[in-house]
Amino acid sequence: MKTSFENMQVELDLEGIEVRAEHWGDMHVGRFALAPGMDLTPFFAALPGGLCSGDHWGIVLEGALKVRHRDGTEEVTRAGEAYHWPAGHTAWTDEGAVFLAVTPLAQQEEMERQMTAAAQQ
Secondary structure (H helix, E strand, O other), X not given: OOOOHHHOEEEEEEOOEEEEEEEEOOEEEEEEEXXXXXXXXXXXXXXXXXXXXXXXXXXXXXXXXXXXXXXXXXXXXXXXXXXXXXXXXXXXXXXOEXXXXXXXXXXXXXXXXXXXXXXXX
């Protein structure tokens, strides 16, 4: 399977964040574009511990992301670096970032279900 980012379906388009994604088998393949200063932490507020509950593998294509893990450790992932962010993290960017994230589809769907349910309350 292959596609261009431009041909991926837009899943989310808010001020400061755009997510384009497809489902490939049992994986969610997404391209995330974050504006400078974007903090993903508020998106995870409805998830257990207020942290992203998905395991992600990917590569940062542009810019850099700061990631804080459940244990409090922080790391910076920069353009050109591949990564694995295990469940239990949050991320933000000072300069803006574009990254590819591959996530087990079941985890992604459960996170979306929990966030949608919280938004409807």
